[in-house]
Amino acid sequence: MSMINEKDFKELANYKNEICVSIFIPTQRAGKEVLEGKNKKHLHSKWVQIRKELKEQNVQENVINNIAKPIENLLENRDFWRHQSDGLAIFASEDYFQNYTLPVNFDDYHYISEEFYVKPLVHAMTGDGKFNILAIQLEDVKLFEASKYSIAPVEIEDLTPSRLEERVGFDYKEKALQFRTQGEGGEKTQFHGHGGSERDEKTEIKQFFRAVDQGLKEYLNREKLPLVVYCQDYMFPIYKDANTYNHLVDAVIPGNPNDSDLMGIHQKAIEVMEPFLNDTRDEKIEKYKELSSTENTTSAISDIIAAVHQGKVDTLFIENRAEVWGDYNEENMKVEFAENNENGSTSLLNLAAKKTIEMGGKVYLVEHEFMPQKKSKMNALLRF
Template identity: 70%
Template structure:
């Protein structure tokens, strides 16, 4: 299942209504928890709690029913609950409903306001810790989107050939077996007697890999993430020669991808991908620390939010699990603060996150101990 893209994020972040409900729950991928309908029961309990809050806020029964109708339908959709990732995000308002099954470990959370709460989606939006996995064999090809903590299959049957014979013909198998046996033996490639067959076989494998590369091109270039390939070692050099993607990781996950399950594949691929992950985040953190206490950085929320609206913020670091309540007066460019969430205020960190992304900046959720300036829940690196 694909991650949320930028246009979908902006659709959510720009939506406004008198009553918008955002619900986040962690979900189980499989096992007895799924069989026991733990995920749907969790959403049901969150919706009951949310419905009570709406009632307490004076929202009419009619409006609550409009908001709740698609949520109730989702709770009863057994087929939906059989295909989950690590977290579910639900967004509902009168006349609007969206849901996202994402490889993000959400904490249970409900938010009621005039806008949707999109801050927890930030890890799914930036390139921090995300990468692709291509598991390729001559008889099969699979593709995944992954993070450090999850792996999600992506349906690509309509993009690539599912096996080599579809590209080069079904007389290939016998020559392929001979070629593979020679190359998996560990000896350097030598051609004795059957040189033409060996050369033809390699060309046909390369043709197959080029078809895969071409089919995936538009999809993977949207985010330009590291691509890790899992295949037998003798195939990887041919794949590298056929590849045109500029973020291909130079180390292969060796062996037949079918020798392990999806989680095992993820574990091996993560070991290969780890040096390439979070590179951008680390560079931005380093730059912030280098420029700390200069006019190019600030940790004052009252300065940060007006600067975001002016397009001055390059990167925003937001403390994960933190919250700051208040309002922003766009005309006066002034931030006011509140002690608690109520009908007259909003999440200033949610506002900062969605507006920064909308203005083309980067946003990272950071644990408290890794914030550049820990006395504030948000730090900004300005464009210069």
């Protein structure tokens, strides 16, 4: 299972070859469709269609076979199809292959050109809405950096104790701690030690959590991202009491983190974090509207493409599921539009998206009804 990061995105954005194939298909995580192999069948039918198009474009058979080999290997990989998310992205050329399983609801789409089509991936590259997930148990501690469309583990082995016994200085046995829930609603938990132990287990857990909190303090304060904790319900009040980080989310992801794989952890985290994830995008849209009568905004695609290449775009809004074809001459900063992608035309929206990210700007894929200026498929908020 592969999630995309900024390095991967830039590698894809900069890759060039005579034949580059980009494939996007929606996938199902579980259920009847997975058992019946719907995801695999979808990719198979998509590849049959693409192979036919490549032949119609007079691409040499050996080139097609070289592109096909890793895709066909993927089709035969049973384990791969057991671990899917909401979307699958594949990028294949004669000497390059990469696939990404992502929590993004891709439209069924493919693109054949001299470059890869990365526009659908910008959801995962938008830095706004990032947060950290602390998955913590008495026997395990893990940290993740995530956004609405991505998740990646953070190496913290040298920063925190990995289990309670490392911190409290004795051989911790899980059986030494019992929890009894009072009442049917499970509202109150009591702690009981075995064998007449005088240890205050709650204090020991707090001591462990305080060590984790202090170990992560410097790392977390670099970006000051929201921190959401994934742990069993009874632990969260103790962690809150031990916590000194100012950006702890006052809501827990309940349960045992070890019961979820990476995609499951991400899905549960999004359910908690959803209300907070679009704040910055919405602020940028409102700013565009406020400045719409000034020179700090533009919806003219020709002007936007030139501004992107000059590093003038702060925020780019692209209409989701839209497309604009043409060519851009960087020497004279001129755009020529085309009706479709035939005769060597390229996706101007794809070009603008990858160049904006390369130049340090933000890109948002926005549904038509939420575009600041709906008459254009691209709007740009320029740097002051």
